[in-house]
Amino acid sequence: MKPESFFSGGVPHGPHGRPVCGSVGLGATGERTVIDLAGRGLAPLVALGRYRSLAACKPQGARCHLGIVMLILPVKGAFDITAGRITHRLRPGAVLRIPPGHPYWIGAPVQPWGELEWMILHYDPSPAGSALTDAIEILATSPGMPVWQAPDHAAERWGRAFDLAQQERDWISDSLLQHTLTESVLLLLREFTAAQAPVSASPHPGIAQALAWIEDHINQPCGIAELASVAGLSTSRFHEAFRAETGTTPKDFVLRRKIDRARTLLEGATHYSVTEVACLLGFSSSQYFATVFRRYQGIPPSQLRHSPRP
Incomplete structure (x- = not known):
């Protein structure tokens, strides 16, 4: 065709x-x-x-x-x-x-x-x-x-x-x-x-690159070694610099961004199931996704999927 x-x-x-x-x-x-x-x-x-x-x-x-x-x-x-x-x-x-x-x-x-x-x-x-x-x-x-x-x-x-x-x-x-x-x-x-x-406000160019990379790859698994490579820093130096710039760890930051995105998908006009959202955002399983979602949002993701929209 x-x-x-x-x-x-x-x-x-x-x-x-x-x-x-x-x-x-x-x-x-x-x-x-x-x-x-x-x-x-x-x-x-x-x-x-x-x-x-x-x-x-x-x-x-x-x-x-x-x-x-x-x-x-x-x-x-x-x-x-x-x-x-x-x-x-x-x-x-x-x-x-x-x-x-x-x-x-x-x-x-x-x-x-x-x-x-x-x-x-x-x-x-x-x-x-x-x-x-x-x-x-x-x-x-x-x-x-x-x-x-x-x-x-x-x-x-x-x-x-x-x-x-x-x-x-x-x-x-x-x-x-x-x-x-x-x-x-x-x-x-x-x-x-x-x-x-958050990128423009960061004075550290390596951390700015890592933050931009996270936003552009939010649907993929994201490890600290890969982020450190994107930032051009050693793993230990990256972890220290990242926390200084964002106030949290790389793992916590990535999970929060993924869960923010998941909530948008679940509350929005899409018809994705909880399992599909977990897959879209690079979680290893829907069970792990549900655990992380509840940790940050205080409710299970299924509650948003089945809640009527205002």
Whole structure:
């Protein structure tokens, strides 16, 4: 089966297969649903899309685009997406930011089955600031982490936007669509700046690298030896420096971050079981996950899974 991009139309490749940055096509196909926001007069919101990989297929070629910021949220399955020189394993609940001019491509040997959603934002540093344009500028220019956890209420607004786009179009529906997506961008930005805070505040570059690595690999088992290697420190020195910077041990920090993420998944709109959440976050068993969850949250994870949402 021929692979399709998130967008219609490819980006031409120059010598040695290097991507040449170009414009974005917004055509819809059987695998791709696209809302042309710019065409509705909602710029700097450009487009919102949903991409369903219906069958395994070969990797896509490298692409890049000037003047836009991309936000990508997996909905089902896991996607290996390479942005720049780093490949990120994205699962539901994570968001990937691709700044203007950064090449990206599906990095897995075979593109998996799954579903993801994406938003395109136009970045222009010259216009007068509004909350949305200020948010886009931060997302376009910040050197911070490319992957962070998306709040469920932001992702839910994307789902609402798809519903709004199906309604009969008038100025009210367009205004609701603009408001809903602007709010989602601001919610994502708030989580983005919060996720950067512990890294940017750390004066120790090795610990900053380790903290960023933890956030980017929260779904994997994480040992102190591996973290020390990421930080470029000996195990003993890393443990000492980490505690000085964070006020806790590496093991406690990693478990707390995993449990925070688990609670978000269990309280959110996903349909993962407790066992699936344990697996997604790299726990060796659902029993161990339940023990750790109760230790930090005071309740069993099954209580959140079965609790009605407000």
